[in-house]
Amino acid sequence: MAYTIQAVITLAGDSIGSLPEPLRWLPLPASLLMLPLGTDALEVLGLPRRPFTFEEETETPPSLGKFCERLSQGRSIVYIEAEIFGGWGTQASILFKDGVQVGDPVIAEDAINQALRSLGVASGNAVDEFEAAGLGRHRNTDGWLE
Template sequence: MYCLQAALVTESARGELLDSVDGARFVSLGHQLSLMPLSEALLEAGEFWTALAECSEHGAVAYVEAEYFGGAGTQSAQVWDGGERVLGPLHLAEGEAAPAGGSPISQALRRLGVVKGDHFDEFDAVGLGRHRDTRDWLLV
């Protein structure tokens, strides 16, 4: 099983989000990006979504989630920049083929400046497959 719920933050917005979210922890992904693993409690807090939009005044910020089991699953993503939502919400349902532009998370990463290079896609380029569960990112 693979499960990810995270905010992806450009380095220019990282400090703002760190100041806005109690207990925020970040993991560097390279590509001038950091990943902030999210808990259910944080996601249910209404101010979290406002914090993402406000922090995007300093650089692009994305919310991404994915859940897969045995190759089947779902993905969602949104991106804020300049205080406004600029992408999404995008959702790829179980059994649905990824659009020509890539999966929701790859589209969000591209919007944050990631270039896939020799990798399969942007998801692979930043190593989002390194851990199978959101909580495992906190152990890094």
């Protein structure tokens, strides 16, 4: 079974500005908020679809970088994406803090867990940070928006 996600995640306590339609923040466990970057959002924002896991980029696309830099003003956010099929696949993440990208994109099988840890998420009783954040609830990004 396939799993794909493309989203931005931040801490729920951070002050979040307004977003253009159809974008919206969704609450997650572990005191997080997620901004799913589904089909409509990518079109409105002019962002690439999963640039690291689908298009195999290794550097942050300029449109994605600028969008995340704006969102991260005064807070930390992580951009995440994954494409997994039958237990095999790739994850990617990037940390942005106070309007600046922190380091290079992480492309690894645990990239999302690394990103969530950078926000202070702990696995607790869950298998890992991914499960603690409830990211397995839907099989694809658009599923979060239905």
